[in-house]
Amino acid sequence: MCGIVGIVSSEPVNQRIYDSLLLLQHRGQDSTGIATLEGDFFHMVKTKGQVREAYRTRDMRSLMGNVGLGHVRYATRGSAAQEEEAQPFYVGAPYGIILVHNGNLTNTRELTAELYNVDRRHLNTHSDTELLLNVLANELQAGISGLSLDSEQVFDAVARVHERVEGSYATIALIAGHGLLAFRDPFGIRPLVLGRRDGANGQDEWIVASESLVLESGGYETVRDVEPGEAILISPDGALESRQCAQRPRLVPCAFEYIYLARPDSVLSGISVYDARLRLGDVLAEEIREQLPDVDIDVVMPIPDSGRPSAMQLAQKLGIDYREGFFKNHYVGRTFIMPGQAVRKRSVRQKLNAMSSEFAGKNVLLVDDSIVRGTTSREIVEMARAAGAKSVIFASAAPPVVYPHVYGINMPSRKELIAHGRTTEEIAAELGADHLVYMSVEGMRRAILAGQDRVTELEDSCFSGSYVTGDVDEEYLSWVEATQES
Numbered sequence: 001m002c003g004i005v006g007i008v009s010s011e012p013v014n015q016r017i018y019d020s021l022l023l024l025q026h027r028g029q030d031s032t033g034i035a036t037l038e039g040d041f042f043h044m045v046k047t048k049g050q051v052r053e054a055y056r057t058r059d060m061r062s063l064m065g066n067v068g069l070g071h072v073r074y075a076t077r078g079s080a081a082q083e084e085e086a087q088p089f090y091v092g093a094p095y096g097i098i099l100v101h102n103g104n105l106t107n108t109r110e111l112t113a114e115l116y117n118v119d120r121r122h123l124n125t126h127s128d129t130e131l132l133l134n135v136l137a138n139e140l141q142a143g144i145s146g147l148s149l150d151s152e153q154v155f156d157a158v159a160r161v162h163e164r165v166e167g168s169y170a171t172i173a174l175i176a177g178h179g180l181l182a183f184r185d186p187f188g189i190r191p192l193v194l195g196r197r198d199g200a201n202g203q204d205e206w207i208v209a210s211e212s213l214v215l216e217s218g219g220y221e222t223v224r225d226v227e228p229g230e231a232i233l234i235s236p237d238g239a240l241e242s243r244q245c246a247q248r249p250r251l252v253p254c255a256f257e258y259i260y261l262a263r264p265d266s267v268l269s270g271i272s273v274y275d276a277r278l279r280l281g282d283v284l285a286e287e288i289r290e291q292l293p294d295v296d297i298d299v300v301m302p303i304p305d306s307g308r309p310s311a312m313q314l315a316q317k318l319g320i321d322y323r324e325g326f327f328k329n330h331y332v333g334r335t336f337i338m339p340g341q342a343v344r345k346r347s348v349r350q351k352l353n354a355m356s357s358e359f360a361g362k363n364v365l366l367v368d369d370s371i372v373r374g375t376t377s378r379e380i381v382e383m384a385r386a387a388g389a390k391s392v393i394f395a396s397a398a399p400p401v402v403y404p405h406v407y408g409i410n411m412p413s414r415k416e417l418i419a420h421g422r423t424t425e426e427i428a429a430e431l432g433a434d435h436l437v438y439m440s441v442e443g444m445r446r447a448i449l450a451g452q453d454r455v456t457e458l459e460d461s462c463f464s465g466s467y468v469t470g471d472v473d474e475e476y477l478s479w480v481e482a483t484q485e486s
């Protein structure tokens, strides 16, 4: 997952984009970039690292213009360490296009070959985003005859992008002289929300962003989600046009957004992330009652931060005391999205500390949103024991992660997934826990989808093994395993 934002305003957008990226930092910590459009010219700054340390005053001053976009990256193709793969990406023709992308393309091998063999396009990195940009550029180029570009030609180009590209892509692009284009893959796997506010001169001001909290914080009203397959084109003076560009759009948002990725105060596809996490806690409480009817539990404790809402709700449902025994150093980022296992392992210890008085002599139920590689849970169980817990029970508000995630979360290899090829008892032993309880796949779907009828299915392949884009098969998964850094 990455965080993306695009803004069309009646005044300079540099500060608003910076502020939005700060709010999206939890979606990517590897690198960040901002681009603006001033008349016919782009300005761009991109670099490794997090938003706060990435931009200097002189960078911000150079980012002039009333239209712009920004990105925070969590690499899923290529390498987190490659500065060249930081987004946005730029191509000079046609017109000049700059693009940011949240998601992951699954037919990169075919696209790479086609772009060279047929389209004669040069790619300078291993980023799938560079591929997406070049496909879009190529399809725009193919649809124009004279000098001008109209909205139908842009929408036709996006329709052809949908035909050529597989995988997930929530995308924002700037087309020099024409404005801002936003589109989402035909399954709407990764989120993208549209907001509006009144500009100083009566002009409509628009924002598109990965999460709704960015809109709220900037004083925009949430208009709606960008629909799966839809493209929205906004001119520099705020005129908005949109069109459905996919043949068979179908809303299948990523379950992991609700479980872990998104901020709890965001609403995605009409479902509040916080409420979904509370409901996951409710269902997990049922699982615990059923699976551990005779096990003593004195206190319920969350693993901060993302385990908190589910743990709180679960404690209430079970009528057991809720206690905070782990404290978090907020200056260490999210560990799961850090690149490389050594850094992730070290960071869990730096980040969380167990307070002995809350553990001594108690049967402790630890609740986390998910267990993926087991990096967090292994360390946590050990810390709870060292702090004097009598017994340690672990519960995960997500089902066992047994398959790679290929749509924008970097868990490419089955080997590294602690639940892959192990029974629940074997995983408990690996973690050093006395008992382990997982959410069921059915329970997760019920919890996330409850109380609404707009979303009826979730992209939950990492739990179920069923991939929504038809191109993901054993051969592809083995290739990803062999080629992608985790």
Ligand SMILES: O=P(O)(O)OC[C@H]1O[C@H](OP(=O)(O)OP(=O)(O)O)[C@H](O)[C@@H]1O
Pocket: 260, 303, 304, 305, 306, 307, 333, 334, 335, 336, 337, 368, 369, 370, 371, 372, 373, 374, 375, 376, 377
């Ligand atoms: O089994 P693992 O591979 O360790 O992955 C799962 C853990 O990683 C995430 O926490 P993270 O520290 O990234 O973020 P948070 O502070 O939002 O919980 C998630 O909330 C789990 O705690």
Ligand SMILES: NC(=O)CC[C@H](N)C(=O)O
Pocket: 001, 002, 073, 074, 075, 076, 077, 078, 085, 101, 102, 103, 104, 105, 127, 128, 129, 408, 409
């Ligand atoms: N997590 C993402 O959305 C990553 C975007 C893109 N695939 C990259 O690796 O840069």
Ligand SMILES: [Mg+2]
Pocket: 303, 304, 305, 306, 307, 368, 369, 376
């Ligand atoms: Mg966590």
